[in-house]
Amino acid sequence: MHNLRPWLRWLPAIAMMAILFAFSSQSYQEQSLVPDIEKNTSDQSIADWFGGIRFSYGGHEISVESVGGASFIEFFIRKAAHFGSYALLAALLVYALSGNTWANGGRRYFYAVLIAFLYACTDELHQSFTPGRTAMVQDVVLDTIGAACGASFTILLNRWRGAGRRRRA
Numbered sequence: 001m002h003n004l005r006p007w008l009r010w011l012p013a014i015a016m017m018a019i020l021f022a023f024s025s026q027s028y029q030e031q032s033l034v035p036d037i038e039k040n041t042s043d044q045s046i047a048d049w050f051g052g053i054r055f056s057y058g059g060h061e062i063s064v065e066s067v068g069g070a071s072f073i074e075f076f077i078r079k080a081a082h083f084g085s086y087a088l089l090a091a092l093l094v095y096a097l098s099g100n101t102w103a104n105g106g107r108r109y110f111y112a113v114l115i116a117f118l119y120a121c122t123d124e125l126h127q128s129f130t131p132g133r134t135a136m137v138q139d140v141v142l143d144t145i146g147a148a149c150g151a152s153f154t155i156l157l158n159r160w161r162g163a164g165r166r167r168r169a
Helices: 011-024 034-040 043-050 069-097 107-128 137-168
Strands: 054-057 060-063
Touching: 011 069, 011 107, 034 069, 043 069, 060 069, 069 107, 069 137, 107 137
Parallel strands: none
Antiparallel strands: 054 060
């Protein structure tokens, strides 16, 4: 059982990858939050708050005027989900890698972000085969930034926990 223990650390990261794979397997229509947002808001109220914001993402203009209020809000929810899920994945990968002697010190954080980046690439490729979904390089970049933030947060958390242990000793 002792030799198996380091491999058990990988289960949470693998579970997160499976969840991401499942979401990538769903069509846009299956995941759309637009109907729920439309039930709870009006385009006018969204335009009042966010009407002056416009930018380009993936070669398309994102603004209340160009995509509609509910789709504008959904865009930010979906991108926050990208960022957050890959931040969590990287944190779980840091945990998984901490059971391996070859990934000691700062290397485990680098490897965690690298693995998350490579998974983001394959995830976007997978999306390209899903009806109503497209693969976007911008999403890989966003996922990787999320992974870097998740790994960085884990570094800070581990240092804080380590400092607390040293103070108690």
